[in-house]
Amino acid sequence: MDFLIFQAPMLMVQASLDGILLGILFALIAYGMALQWGVMNIINIAQGDLVILGGYIAYTMYLAGIHPAWGVIVSPILMYFVGWGLYKLVINKVVDRDLFISILATFGIAIVFQQLMNFIFGADVVVAQSEYGTTMLFDNSVTLPNSKIFSAFVSLAYAVALVVYMKKSRLGRAIRATAQNARAAKILGVDTEKVYAATFGINAALCGIAGALISITLTLHPYVGLPYTVRSFMIVIVAGLGNLPAVAISGMGLGLFEEFADYILGTEFRIGAVFMLLVFILVYRRFKLSKKREYLK
Amino acid sequence: MNKLAKLFITFVSAITLALASISSSFAKVEDGMIVLGSAISLTGKYSSNGVHTQNGYNLAVDRINKMGGVKVGGKSYKFEIIYYDDESNPKRAAQLAERLIKQDGVHYMLGPYSSGLTKAIAPVTEKYKIPMVEANGASRSLFTKGYKYLFAVLSPANQYLEVAIDLAVEKNGGKPVKIAQAFEQDAFSQDVRLGILDAAKRTGSKIIIDDKLPKELNDMAATLAKVKATKPDVLVVSGHTKGALTAIRQISEMKVDVPMLAMTHCDAAKLSKQHGKKSEYALCASQWHKNLSYKDKFFGTGKKYDKDFKKEFGYAPPYQSAESSAALLVFKDAFERANSFDRDKVRDALKATEMQTFYGNIKFGPGGQNTAKPMILFQVRCKGDVCENKVVAPTKWASDKFFHPIPPWSERG
Numbered sequence: 160m161d162f163l164i165f166q167a168p169m170l171m172v173q174a175s176l177d178g179i180l181l182g183i184l185f186a187l188i189a190y191g192m193a194l195q196w197g198v199m200n201i202i203n204i205a206q207g208d209l210v211i212l213g214g215y216i217a218y219t220m221y222l223a224g225i226h227p228a229w230g231v232i233v234s235p236i237l238m239y240f241v242g243w244g245l246y247k248l249v250i251n252k253v254v255d256r257d258l259f260i261s262i263l264a265t266f267g268i269a270i271v272f273q274q275l276m277n278f279i280f281g282a283d284v285v286v287a288q289s290e291y292g293t294t295m296l297f298d299n300s301v302t303l304p305n306s307k308i309f310s311a312f313v314s315l316a317y318a319v320a321l322v323v324y325m326k327k328s329r330l331g332r333a334i335r336a337t338a339q340n341a342r343a344a345k346i347l348g349v350d351t352e353k354v355y356a357a358t359f360g361i362n363a364a365l366c367g368i369a370g371a372l373i374s375i376t377l378t379l380h381p382y383v384g385l386p387y388t389v390r391s392f393m394i395v396i397v398a399g400l401g402n403l404p405a406v407a408i409s410g411m412g413l414g415l416f417e418e419f420a421d422y423i424l425g426t427e428f429r430i431g432a433v434f435m436l437l438v439f440i441l442v443y444r445r446f447k448l449s450k451k452r453e454y455l456k
Numbered sequence: 457m458n459k460l461a462k463l464f465i466t467f468v469s470a471i472t473l474a475l476a477s478i479s480s481s482f483a484k485v486e487d488g489m490i491v492l493g494s495a496i497s498l499t500g501k502y503s504s505n506g507v508h509t510q511n512g513y514n515l516a517v518d519r520i521n522k523m524g525g526v527k528v529g530g531k532s533y534k535f536e537i538i539y540y541d542d543e544s545n546p547k548r549a550a551q552l553a554e555r556l557i558k559q560d561g562v563h564y565m566l567g568p569y570s571s572g573l574t575k576a577i578a579p580v581t582e583k584y585k586i587p588m589v590e591a592n593g594a595s596r597s598l599f600t601k602g603y604k605y606l607f608a609v610l611s612p613a614n615q616y617l618e619v620a621i622d623l624a625v626e627k628n629g630g631k632p633v634k635i636a637q638a639f640e641q642d643a644f645s646q647d648v649r650l651g652i653l654d655a656a657k658r659t660g661s662k663i664i665i666d667d668k669l670p671k672e673l674n675d676m677a678a679t680l681a682k683v684k685a686t687k688p689d690v691l692v693v694s695g696h697t698k699g700a701l702t703a704i705r706q707i708s709e710m711k712v713d714v715p716m717l718a719m720t721h722c723d724a725a726k727l728s729k730q731h732g733k734k735s736e737y738a739l740c741a742s743q744w745h746k747n748l749s750y751k752d753k754f755f756g757t758g759k760k761y762d763k764d765f766k767k768e769f770g771y772a773p774p775y776q777s778a779e780s781s782a783a784l785l786v787f788k789d790a791f792e793r794a795n796s797f798d799r800d801k802v803r804d805a806l807k808a809t810e811m812q813t814f815y816g817n818i819k820f821g822p823g824g825q826n827t828a829k830p831m832i833l834f835q836v837r838c839k840g841d842v843c844e845n846k847v848v849a850p851t852k853w854a855s856d857k858f859f860h861p862i863p864p865w866s867e868r869g
Contacts, residue, residue: 173681282503284697286705286730293709304709377674378701382501386672421678427641427668
């Protein structure tokens with residue numbers, strides 16, 4: 160336990176801003192997960208690995224001399240096709256089976272992706288340099304890396320674009336219809352197979368954006384996907400499916416929670432605290448549900 | 457018929473037994489070959505360092521074989537290594553060690569990559585009384601278990617950064633310093649931490665931040681914000697390559713000013729290449745550097761080793777390769793002194809090793825660790841945009857002066 164943070168108000172500001180900026184990025188990944196969970200009823204364990212793959216796309220561009228920030232445009236395009244291909248290859252065979260099968264399938268995909276990335280990009284930890292500099296506030300006592308600010312803005316922009324797209328476009332409407340009732344949508348002429356493929360592609364594309372942002376703000380390694388999967392799972396559990404503002408808020412909340420857990424409990428409990436919170440929320444939800452059932456009796 | 461069948465069975469089992477005994481008693485030395493075994497990480501998370509280790513072993517085997525091999529009992533033998541891929545997985549490594557010993561009949565082992573995997577294999581080699589010379593397991597706990605068949609050519613982990621604290625105290629005019637430290641929660645990094653604790657106690661220095669980093673570490677902003685608020689004299693970070701890369705990225709982004717920054721795994725992380733000028737002035741612990749003045753008759757000097765290795769594999773040898781090559785020099789020397797293939801005689805000869813290799817002096821302490829070679833520290837220094845690792849301590853080999861204190865970020869371009 161360390162209470163330094165309560166003695167220094169600037170640390171509090173630093174932690175809050177760090178948490179919120181990071182949380183927005185998590186929310187983007189979580190939104191992708193919520194989308195495909197809602198539409199296809201699939202919990203994608205490979206979510207984090209898609210993120211890392213997106214990061215490696217940006218990193219490859221960086222190695223080729225292109226600024227890695229362009230990754231936020233290139234990576235989602237490539238990742239869309241990766242997601243689409245993945246759907247055609249594996250996911251379409253498990254999409255109408257029960258949840259357990261899809262979890263197993265995506266777990267398998269996660270392992271294959273990790274090994275492939277290890278094989279192609281090597282086991283070394285890598286970073287891409289954005290050279291964006293730092294914003295200093297309050298006489299240099301609070302510092303915000305511009306790359307983190309950039310990543311929060313890009314995430315927000317993409318999230319807004321996606322919401323508009325889902326509301327206005329034909330495909331967006333088809334996706335929402337399928338989410339509400341796949342059978343009814345099918346009867347009314349929606350090609351649900353196509354919708355599923357597109358949804359999985361969009362999710363992968365969102366992961367691609369997040370990965371590109373992670374390559375310039377944090378570090379990349381073939382085996383660090385899982386914490387991102389857990390975080391997005393957690394955000395979706397709290398926010399519920401198909402509710403973007405809730406996902407954004409719960410993402411920021413998780414970012415804040417992580418930062419404060421880091422300061423107070425220590426860095427070693429940072430990810431542990433997320434897991435603990437997940438357990439608490441699941442137990443709490445169950446508790447609430449069981450109460451409701453009693454009420455109905 | 458019945459009799460015939462019985463006879464047949466007896467015959468077959470006799471042959472099997474005979475074959476089995478032949479294979480196990482001759483496997484170690486076949487047709488003038490001394491067969492060594494090694495489980496090594498060719499895939500999985502340690503694969504890059506696993507390959508560095510394997511390249512180091514192979515280079516030394518080629519060199520020794522070309523230069524006349526190992527002379528035992530007046531006859532010349534050549535080295536050969538059986539490798540298996542342990543997939544960076546400790547359980548698999550232990551299984552493979554069993555397989556090497558029981559099925560392949562290997563009587564001498566070379567170590568795997570990393571402390572964790574060496575820890576998994578050591579109980580197996582110990583059980584079968586197989587001498588193992590390892591070059592990539594530095595964790596102190598390997599040397600406190602009373603293993604009798606384990607020999608490490610490298611300095612133990614707790615020595616990695618002790619020197620850095622002494623250096624900080626010296627720069628502070630002999631007065632104790634304030635230390636902030638962050639270590640990953642794994643065997644190796646925690647041993648480095650123990651070394652710092654010892655050094656702090658010895659010099660009367662105070663540890664003001666003592667953070668532990670998780671295995672999935674990719675963000676240490678909180679630790680660094682605390683460092684900024686408490687202004688220590690020296691910041692120590694050890695968390696493998698992830699730790700080194702994350703620390704430099706966030707120290708530069710958050711403009712954290714500390715007079716001295718000491719780390720491990722800078723060269724493995726290719727710090728000066730990946731972060732360039734941002735990594736300047738970082739002080740790094742290393743087992744070996746090509747500029748050291750050690751010599752042997754197989755590889756010559758460190759510089760010559762560097763050249764030969766580059767020619768063979770197309771990249772500059774990291775210290776993981778150099779120490780792996782040294783492991784074979786140790787085996788050769790021990791076989792020749794033992795003048796026998798008796799495992800216990802070879803083991804006793806290993807125990808009595810006292811030699812110089814291009815990699816450093818080697819003499820084993822009671823736990824099997826190398827006590828004759830000091831760790832070195834280098835500092836990342838840049839000229840224009842090109843950054844290099846310059847040896848700054850110990851003074852005997854220092855090519856450059858230790859730059860202290862690190863200028864504040866406001867003055868760095």
